[in-house]
Amino acid sequence: MQLKEHNTLEGLQKIINIRATLNLGLSKELQLMFPETIPVPRFTSGEGNFSVSLDKGIFKSLLFKITQHERDEVLLTAIKEYFNCGYCYLRKQENTIDFKVTKFSDLNKIIIPFFINSPILGVKS
Missing domain, CATH: 3.10.28.10 (Homing endonucleases)
Known part of the structure; x- marks a missing residue:
């Protein structure tokens, strides 16, 4: 976040990838928005x-x-x-x-x- 990477599509995808590894995974809405995750x-x-x-x-x-x-x-x-x-x-x-x-x-x-x-x-x- 300090490097402002979250302001790019690639940076946002990195955040989504990390979120996907947590116990509950991604919501259906995020799965639809980021199908490559x-x-x-x-x-x-x-x-x-x-x-x-x-x-x-x-x-x-x-x-x-x-x-x-x-x-x-x-x-x-x-x-x-x-x-x-x-x-x-x-x-x-x-x-x-x-x-x-x-x-x-x-x-x-x-x-x-x-x-x-x-x-x-x-x-x-």
């Missing part, structure tokens, strides 16, 4: 990660994952649709759902560029 960096900071699998020291696979309680299935499905890649996997015993991207080309062309342009804010940054 998906708080992926905030969820990744709290419940997401990138991981690399090695087999005897040799690269095997790369994974991006966000985990949420199963009640947030709609949210993770929206994130999947936003990126147009990956899949959602329900883990019933843990009452959680994962959004995972394992395809290297999707990670390289979609996920990694997204985080370059929309960096994670928080302890994982």
